[in-house]
Amino acid sequence: METQADINYNRIAEAIEYIVVNFKSQPNIDEIAERLHISSSHFKRLFMEWAGTSPKKFLQYVSVEYAKKILKEEQATLFDTAYETGFSSTSRLHDLFVNIEGMTPAEYKNGGRNLAINYSFAESPFGSVIVASTNKGVCYMAFEDDEGKAFKNLTSQFPNAIFQRKLDLLQQNALFIFQNDWNKLNDIKLHLKGTDFQLKVWESLLKIPFGKLSTYGSIAQQIGNSKASRAVGTAIGSNPVAFLIPCHRVIQTSGTFGNYMWGGVRKAMIIGWEGTKSNP
Incomplete structure (x- = not known):
């Protein structure tokens, strides 16, 4: 209902x-x-x-023109400097550094066999979310209004895992972000299933300051392979943790927002929300 x-x-x-x-x-x-x-x-x-x-x-x-303006003004050196020196406002997530622990090759290969995964549902400013965690960290977050479909998508990521509907502390710390509570940032941990290349791309996304945008080409340069824009796009499209790993902050060089796994409208909503929070 x-x-x-x-x-x-x-x-x-x-x-x-x-x-x-x-x-x-x-x-x-x-x-x-x-x-x-x-x-x-x-x-x-x-x-x-x-x-x-x-x-x-x-x-x-x-507006796309505003996005173009941001890209034009954001040169690589300024981008790196902004990330390294930080901002004064506590409403920005520039200092969010999620501890990433990739799954072992065996865990990756066997679809999560022997992994115990807790999951729960919550509301966010951008719709309903499902969030799941192992004992090491958050392994999955996605926007989805249909709980049945959300759980099906989760199990497809870890077909051999053991699931329990339970809200745990790891999930709570992650969900605090939607409430503008940045006090729990250092408590957020991720336990991700991905290749070395995917993990490197996802980690680079965490360096995009809150309220700012980057491009696929810029991400490719950051990971040391300027010709890998297409592969970077594929890795970003495989991001298993919505919002926490901010793939929504990556747009096309032309200034258009481009695709988003959880819908273009939602991507525009998140970009605008972050922009207004960082520029009150």
Whole structure:
């Protein structure tokens, strides 16, 4: 049964999609609210609640021209300097360094045999999420409104594991991020299944500062293989941990946001949300 939270999320998702498609015409609040069949005042309150900013500011941020502007100004040296020196605002995730422990070759090969995996469901500003963890760290996070489908996707990643629906401390520490609680960042650990190349790409994504964007080519250069943009794209598309490993911060060189495993509208929503949080 669809809850009020689901209805509200779907409304904001529809609004975000409309903004992304029609940003050049700069649609006003009344126009968007009319499409959602709600009053303008209700729409503004709802948008602020889910996106943390006004529809107008969100529209300004998610425009492709703004993304191009960021890319033009973000040279590699400045990018590296920004990451190394950090920012003063605690609302940024530049200092998020998730401890990554890759699974052993045997664990990788046998589909998680002998692994005990806890999983649970939660709500985020971007829809429902499923999060799963081993005793070493979070191994999976994905946006999915259908719990049955979410669990099926999880088990396909670890077909031989033992699953228990249980919220544990590792999951809780990860979910605190959605509440703007950065105090638990150092407690976040990941236990990932991937090749050495994938782990290297995923780790490089953690170096993209909160509220900033990078490109596939830039990531390829960072890992020491400037010609591997396509392989980098494939590795990013295989990211098993949504949001914590910020693959949503990687866009095309042209400035367009590009594909996202959990939907282009959701990607635009997350980019805009992070942008407004880092530039209040």
